[in-house]
Amino acid sequence: MYEREERKKIIVFTGPDGSGRKSVAEAVGQTFGMEKIISFVTRLPRPGEVNGQDYHFIAHATYREMEEQGEFLESVEIDGNLYGIRSLDIENKFSHHDSVYLILNREGASILKKIYGDMVIRLFLYADRRTIEQRERSRGLAEDVIAKHLSHYDLEMSYRGSCEHAFENYDLGQTTYEITNALEQYLQRDLVDKD
Numbered sequence: 001m002y003e004r005e006e007r008k009k010i011i012v013f014t015g016p017d018g019s020g021r022k023s024v025a026e027a028v029g030q031t032f033g034m035e036k037i038i039s040f041v042t043r044l045p046r047p048g049e050v051n052g053q054d055y056h057f058i059a060h061a062t063y064r065e066m067e068e069q070g071e072f073l074e075s076v077e078i079d080g081n082l083y084g085i086r087s088l089d090i091e092n093k094f095s096h097h098d099s100v101y102l103i104l105n106r107e108g109a110s111i112l113k114k115i116y117g118d119m120v121i122r123l124f125l126y127a128d129r130r131t132i133e134q135r136e137r138s139r140g141l142a143e144d145v146i147a148k149h150l151s152h153y154d155l156e157m158s159y160r161g162s163c164e165h166a167f168e169n170y171d172l173g174q175t176t177y178e179i180t181n182a183l184e185q186y187l188q189r190d191l192v193d194k195d
């Protein structure tokens with residue numbers, strides 16, 4: 001039992017918005033057979049976002065009810081929207097998988113670290129502000145969203161030194177390769193033959 005608990009890991013992808021956390025997390029998640037913990041959010045879905053895949057998109061009142069019931073492990077407000085992780089989701093995923101991953105801002109990452117300690121590995125991704133701005137624009141994000149994201153840039157960047165690992169992300173393939181190598185020490189690869 002103790003040995004199994006030791007194997008359980010929570011991989012947190014953090015860093016400024018637009019640094020590539022989601023793109024890298026999806027690739028690395030597949031390699032290790034890790035399950036993503038999907039957050040609940042009160043913001044509206046953007047074009048292309050899928051409910052239950054990107055987020056659980058819920059009404060503000062529903063979020064508050066869940067919060068009152070004590071369902072959230074952590075809950076934060078970002079630019080007027082509420083974001084939270086349900087405790088039950090982590091427990092359920094852990095009953096079938098040894099490792100899970102999340103994409104969180106610095107606040108969420110530090111709350112999880114406080115709760116789960118050594119089980120949490122924080123991977124900090126970053127790129128320079130100009131590159132991030134260009135990426136977000138070519139991704140088609142609205143100008144007001146880009147501006148809000150950039151307004152958090154310096155604060156998010158200041159979290160780098162607190163994280164277990166940090167990766168500059170300019171070449172997606174290279175970053176994914178480096179993160180996969182770094183995670184080998186914590187996780188076993190999903191060695192299922194996909195041919």
Ligand SMILES: Nc1nc2c(ncn2[C@@H]2O[C@H](COP(=O)(O)OP(=O)(O)O)[C@@H](O)[C@H]2O)c(=O)[nH]1
Pocket residue numbers: 016017039040043074075076078083084085103104105107108109145
């Ligand atoms: N603390 C915390 N942060 C979250 C949660 N879900 C998402 N985030 C982060 O909060 C920020 C949300 O920004 P948003 O404009 O919605 O960008 P998105 O990354 O495209 O969804 C991003 O940095 C997310 O990674 C959560 O449940 N808790």
Ligand SMILES: Nc1ncnc2c1ncn2[C@@H]1O[C@H](COP(=O)(O)OP(=O)(O)O)[C@@H](O)[C@H]1O
Pocket residue numbers: 016017018019020021022023024103135136138139169170171172173
């Ligand atoms: N190394 C990279 N080179 C070029 N574009 C990238 C790279 N990494 C991510 N992107 C692009 O940048 C945008 C933001 O990436 P995303 O993974 O959504 O970031 P985050 O989850 O950190 O906000 C996306 O359009 C993505 O395709």
